[in-house]
Amino acid sequence: MPSLLQRDAVFYRQKHLLAIEGLHPPEISHLLDLAESYVLLNRSGKTQRDLLRGRTLINLFFEDSTRTRTSFELAGKRLGADVINMSVSTSSVNKGETLLDTAATLNAMQCDLLVVRHGQSGAPNLLAKKVEASVINAGDGTHEHPTQALLDALTIKRRKGRIAGLTVAICGDVMHSRVARSNIHLLTTMGCQVHVVGPPTLMPAETSELGVTVFHDMKAGLAGADIVMMLRLQRERMTRGQVPSEREYFRFWGLDAEKLAYAKPDALVMHPGPMNRGVEIDSAVADDPVRSVIKEQVEMGVAVRMAVLDTLSRGEGRNEP
Amino acid sequence: MSPDTLFSGVRIVADGVDLIGDLLVRDGRIADFGPALGRPDGAILVSEPDAVLCPGLVDMRAALGEPGYEYRETIASASQAAAAGGITTLAALPDTMPVIDDPALVRLLRARGEETGSLTILPYGAITRACKGEELAELGLLQEAGAIAFTDGGRAVGSARVMRLALSYARGFGAWIAQHPEDPSLANGGAATESLYSSRLGIPGIPAAAEAMLIARDIRLVRLTGGSVHFAHVSTAEALDLIRQAKNDGLSVTCDTAPPYFDLNETAIGEFRTYAKLSPPLRKDSDRVAVVAGLADGTIDAIASDHQPRDADDKRLPFAQAAPGGVGLATLLGVTLAHVHNGEIGLAAAIALLTARPAKRLGIDAGRIAKGAPADLCLFHPDRIWKVESGLLPGKAQNTPFDGRALEGVVLGTWKSGRRVFSRS
Numbered sequence: 064m065p066s067l068l069q070r071d072a073v074f075y076r077q078k079h080l081l082a083i084e085g086l087h088p089p090e091i092s093h094l095l096d097l098a099e100s101y102v103l104l105n106r107s108g109k110t111q112r113d114l115l116r117g118r119t120l121i122n123l124f125f126e127d128s129t130r131t132r133t134s135f136e137l138a139g140k141r142l143g144a145d146v147i148n149m150s151v152s153t154s155s156v157n158k159g160e161t162l163l164d165t166a167a168t169l170n171a172m173q174c175d176l177l178v179v180r181h182g183q184s185g186a187p188n189l190l191a192k193k194v195e196a197s198v199i200n201a202g203d204g205t206h207e208h209p210t211q212a213l214l215d216a217l218t219i220k221r222r223k224g225r226i227a228g229l230t231v232a233i234c235g236d237v238m239h240s241r242v243a244r245s246n247i248h249l250l251t252t253m254g255c256q257v258h259v260v261g262p263p264t265l266m267p268a269e270t271s272e273l274g275v276t277v278f279h280d281m282k283a284g285l286a287g288a289d290i291v292m293m294l295r296l297q298r299e300r301m302t303r304g305q306v307p308s309e310r311e312y313f314r315f316w317g318l319d320a321e322k323l324a325y326a327k328p329d330a331l332v333m334h335p336g337p338m339n340r341g342v343e344i345d346s347a348v349a350d351d352p353v354r355s356v357i358k359e360q361v362e363m364g365v366a367v368r369m370a371v372l373d374t375l376s377r378g379e380g381r382n383e384p
Numbered sequence: 385m386s387p388d389t390l391f392s393g394v395r396i397v398a399d400g401v402d403l404i405g406d407l408l409v410r411d412g413r414i415a416d417f418g419p420a421l422g423r424p425d426g427a428i429l430v431s432e433p434d435a436v437l438c439p440g441l442v443d444m445r446a447a448l449g450e451p452g453y454e455y456r457e458t459i460a461s462a463s464q465a466a467a468a469g470g471i472t473t474l475a476a477l478p479d480t481m482p483v484i485d486d487p488a489l490v491r492l493l494r495a496r497g498e499e500t501g502s503l504t505i506l507p508y509g510a511i512t513r514a515c516k517g518e519e520l521a522e523l524g525l526l527q528e529a530g531a532i533a534f535t536d537g538g539r540a541v542g543s544a545r546v547m548r549l550a551l552s553y554a555r556g557f558g559a560w561i562a563q564h565p566e567d568p569s570l571a572n573g574g575a576a577t578e579s580l581y582s583s584r585l586g587i588p589g590i591p592a593a594a595e596a597m598l599i600a601r602d603i604r605l606v607r608l609t610g611g612s613v614h615f616a617h618v619s620t621a622e623a624l625d626l627i628r629q630a631k632n633d634g635l636s637v638t639c640d641t642a643p644p645y646f647d648l649n650e651t652a653i654g655e656f657r658t659y660a661k662l663s664p665p666l667r668k669d670s671d672r673v674a675v676v677a678g679l680a681d682g683t684i685d686a687i688a689s690d691h692q693p694r695d696a697d698d699k700r701l702p703f704a705q706a707a708p709g710g711v712g713l714a715t716l717l718g719v720t721l722a723h724v725h726n727g728e729i730g731l732a733a734a735i736a737l738l739t740a741r742p743a744k745r746l747g748i749d750a751g752r753i754a755k756g757a758p759a760d761l762c763l764f765h766p767d768r769i770w771k772v773e774s775g776l777l778p779g780k781a782q783n784t785p786f787d788g789r790a791l792e793g794v795v796l797g798t799w800k801s802g803r804r805v806f807s808r809s
Contacts, residue, residue: 084584207586269579
């Protein structure tokens with residue numbers, strides 16, 4: 064584990080963090096190791112407020128989010144950055160000119176680190192081409208949510224002692240989930256067996272080509288799993304006819320104690336939040352103090368984001384154009 | 385009276401013609417051609433060793449910015465790009481603003497083409513009012529005003545009932561229908577072909593089957609009505625199989641494709657490159673290979689530019705929100721020649737796909753080299769190299785999906801009715 068002071072030991076050589084796809088195992092390991100040291104620091108009550116002193120971090124959220132925004136805000140403040148939250152209401156952003164106008168504004172503000180959440184896949188990539196700041200993707204459309212995958216991996220690593228060799232079942236609305244995509248890339252890159260489980264209407268095309276095994280049945284998909292990762296099901300999936308009803312979804316793909324029993328006896332339950340209790344996950348499982356690590360995921364989120372901000376602020380590298 | 389022009393020592397290639405020799409232009413028409421002609425007094429001599437002289441290209445599918453989208457492209461700028469690309473005849477799509485569903489607009493476009501002096505514009509009329517796919521436009525009056533055929537441009541006629549009426553009614557006027565073959569209920573909301581690639585990028589997909597389904601439906605409607613259909617920018621293997629079969633069955637079915645569909649595949653999207661967002665979307669490489677095969681075996685009747693001018697604000701958006709379409713006038717010949725150079729199609733067949741065969745489908749006297757034929761000509765050097773660069777293309781719109789592509793084959797000059805309208809500087 065690199066110490067916080069070991070500034071030479073940087074293996075992450077990119078300007079931005081736009082996606083997990085394309086990262087190499089040493090880059091992921093570096094971020095996870097650094098994040099782990101921040102977990103210890105945070106728990107000890109010490110701070111590291113000089114690291115980002117004088118740096119400006121802007122949280123630019125085009126979609127509502129409490130959890131991710133607060134997590135980045137806390138991470139930035141714990142490292143001493145000046146943190147500004149900009150929430151852009153979705154109604155005023157139906158034209159992309161606004162996105163690029165925003166980029167111009169941010170350049171004028173001398174922003175160093177830009178955290179972006181946007182409803183459109185690829186919006187952070189577009190911004191990254193136009194702003195001088197390092198861009199961190201905090202979730203774009205149905206593309207990626209890299210810091211979520213990192214915090215999930217850190218949670219797994221701390222609980223299981225390793226990542227490689229584990230079997231992870233990712234369950235639910237894979238098609239519309241940026242969390243699922245980032246996790247699939249991270250976990251397959253780091254040597255996990257990944258099962259994806261869900262109804263065929265919520266499975267993206269050619270998912271198995273991503274190096275995962277696709278299941279439509281929870282019993283088969285959860286067999287042998289060390290980790291059961293549930294995804295949020297958005298209610299609009301019902302109105303658009305991709306699943307007939309909540310009760311049918313819960314019957315076949317909702318995680319309850321009965322279905323959890325298909326996984327390994329010590330399998331952990333994860334969820335990126337916010338949960339739809341009784342739709343994709345039963346409260347008894349979500350709140351199980353032994354099996355559920357959902358609250359721990361939130362704690363890991365702050366540490367992972369501190370590691371990402373720390374790494375990118377060192378300006379070691381450049382993403383390819 | 386303009387002076388004669390003598391092309392000397394060039395390779396003359398056209399439907400049924402492939403020789404090295406001379407060609408004489410007089411009074412806007414081809415006066416003679418053959419192995420060696422004498423030079424009349426006062427004739428302009430054009431002598432370019434190793435160059436190929438072919439008929440001016442006939443582009444059977446291109447969108448112009450006028451009327452309504454002049455910020456993207458004007459007829460003047462499009463005609464410059466066309467001349468630089470060797471194109472002398474162009475069939476213009478009707479989904480402009482307003483839509484070309486009124487005879488006066490057809491006459492206007494024809495006249496605007498004549499004003500350019502370099503480009504014959506053949507307007508398509510709309511199949512349905514405002515291209516909404518609901519009520520038939522006045523096909524008879526539009527044809528009388530000069531509409532070459534009917535299409536709703538980039539929009540498919542989604543209703544089988546309306547398409548049946550269109551095919552049936554147009555048949556009464558001896559007219560045909562060009563369809564954008566994509567089932568709207570499957571394709572709407574999609575932005576890239578549905579595949580591993582779209583799954584990875586989290587871009588909503590359009591399944592390849594959306595194209596095949598509408599083509600299968602329309603072939604059945606041709607059987608039902610005795611009508612005549614043309615499928616535009618065909619992009620999938622499955623669709624070509626259906627068209628091949630329909631042609632074998634003797635139905636009046638034709639199709640075209642455009643350079644992106646035989647030269648690029650879905651990976652051109654890269655990391656959300658909106659210039660590679662087209663409609664239909666760029667497909668998997670197996671589909672691209674099938675399009676090449678369709679060109680080689682004659683299933684595809686024409687290569688069209690499928691020119692769709694867009695400005696930066698249409699494209700500098702997140703991928704799913706960006707407007708689809710790419711410019712294609714200046715690269716039509718060069719990209720086609722790339723597939724001659726790599727041995728996939730013969731030169732004469734490629735030229736026919738760009739000239740005589742679309743002219744035949746359009747029913748016009750163009751795209752041929754014969755005594756007395758109009759002297760619409762394109763002179764190009766088949767091996768000279770250039771690089772496609774967005775920002776440096778002729779014309780106003782610069783949204784090329786081929787940005788950075790090196791091409792062999794440079795247009796040296798273009799002649800419209802015997803008058804030189806483009807000259808490579």
